[in-house]
Amino acid sequence: MPDAILYPLEIESLDLEGQGIAHHEGKVVFVEGALPSERVLAHITRRKPSFDKARIERVLRPSSQRTTPPCPHFGVCGGCAMQHLEPAAQLAIKQRALEDALQHIGKVKPQQILPALQGPTWGYRYRARLSVRYVAKKGGVLVGFRERGRSYVADMRECRVLPPHVSQLLMPLRGLVQGLSCPDRIPQIEVAVGDEATVLCLRHMEALTDSDIAHLHQFAIKHNIVWWLQPKGPETAHPLNPDDIDALAYALPAYGLRMHYRPADFTQVNPAINQALISRALALLQLQPTDRVADLFCGLGNFSLPLATQVREVLGIEGSSTLVARAREDAARQGLENRARFTELNLFEVDDNWLRRLGHFDAMLIDPPREGAMALAEALATLTPSERPRRVVYVSCNPATLARDAGILHHQGGWRLAAAGAVNMFPHTAHVESIAVFEP
Structure with a gap:
């Protein structure tokens, strides 16, 4: 009590x-x-x-x-945790969290602290999962993030971290869902904002009626959005209008690339930081035109295809067959299929023998999910000096697992943590993204 x-x-x-x-x-x-x-x-x-x-x-x-939080829902909505703190101070705290994790978990200290990567602090979130709940006591449907520390959906009328045009859809979406035949059977709406289209993916647990479909079409025309429907698991997601199958894409102008994706595919939420992160990762790898590079946990090729514009060969490895297929399609679409190859494999179950069979890599990029890359770290630690890449760049979304893997590389394999720094992918939240460089 x-x-x-x-x-x-x-x-x-x-x-x-x-x-x-x-x-x-x-x-x-x-x-x-x-x-x-x-x-x-x-x-x-x-x-x-x-x-x-x-x-x-x-x-x-x-x-x-x-500082005064600009969002009227801060403190109730669980989407943000630090709006009451100046953005520069938020970033300093995240940098300290990274250094503390490396010291206390990995027992390792970076030789250099990289300048923190930062970008826009508002309107940056181009990917989001909005919860939907029918709540009679609140007067109908709520659409937004969950309340802080609770399972309830916050009574939100705006969101400062979403792009303004998406924030402005929160109230219209309430009315739309309220008017459908099954408002209590719609648990979420996925938001994916591309360079030229905004996709809303509606998860519906009952079949939609012809009237529901007509309402969705009208909403799409009025608000200039694209609807996808997801009746069951992510694999069932499909565009309401089949012509919109390739509506989502983001440009990487520094490399002359255009990356295509679907609403359920993993992409970084912050496009400005993503571009800066790619640029820093490639610079830290110290690439040569003759290099052979591995991109492990490569996803849809966010790093692989930029790498392929600068080196002789890139091998991208990813556990999701869907993302591997997407990467291959984009490589072919952009004339890079001879430089970028992709294969599907569970990277949580690899060992040093597997790594040796791949042949020598001049450089390696690792971008794992929150679970980290423990098996890879153990495999890299066992390689002889002549077998090792000259540099490994590790992009992390969890300081604890990065620190664990850094400790394995350093203490078991003698790798040096040459540099590390924070990346403010999610301003105003507790999420800490980071990047680290290892040398044999």
Whole structure:
């Protein structure tokens, strides 16, 4: 039960959920809404054996980095955790989180700290999954992100991290779903914004009627969007209008490329940061025109195809057959099929013998999901000096698994962590993207 007593607390630091960290009566207290160096009054909302949770009631001494959140839903909506903190300070915290993970988990220290990559802090989120719920007590349908720490859908009327034209669709989408034949059987709407089209993928658990389809067509014309429908799993997603099958694409102008994808495909949410990340990764690999390069966990070729414009050969390996097919299609579409080859393989189950059979690579890029690349790290650690790539660039979305893999490479294989730095792919959130460079 919440504690009605207000406790004065000195906030020492910030965790990655945007909670202030304090100590009270020998226990750690996580204080929602508090910032480092602040003195606050807070009440305890939850007590655990090793820590307490608290919510701020009054700021007695504010931080110089505190700012007014521009979003009226901040604090309720769980999409953002740090809008009350200056963006530059957010990035510093993420950089520190990366360094702390490398030190405490991997027991390794980068020889160089890379300048953090940053881009637009608002309107950057070109991919999103919006929850949909029919809530009679709220007057009908809600469309948005879930509430912070709860399963309820936030009562949102706008979203500052979505592109403005998508934010403006939140209220019209409520009315649309409310008017369909099965508003209580639509759990989510996936948003995918390409350079020339905005796709909304409607997950519906009951068949849509002819009237429903007519409403969707009218909505698409009025709001200049493209509908996809998903009656079951992701593999069932299809465009309402078959001509829209290739509507989604994003350009990589530095490499003369245009990447095609579908709403269910994995792509980076922040296109400006994605372009900067590709540029940095390729620069850090120190490529030569004669190089043979491996791109592991290559997805639809986001790094592979830019690499293929600069080197002799790229081998992309990915566990998803769908993404492998997409990468091959785009390589052929852009005349790179002779330089970029793609194959499907579960990279969580590889070993050093498999890696040796692939032949020598001059450079290697690894971009795994949150689980990291432990099997690859162990395989790389066993290679002899003559078998090793001269550089490995590791793009990570989880500092903990990056640190674990860095520890394996360093302590088991003698690899040096030459550099590492944060990438602010998701401003105002707790998500930490990063990039690291390893040398044999």
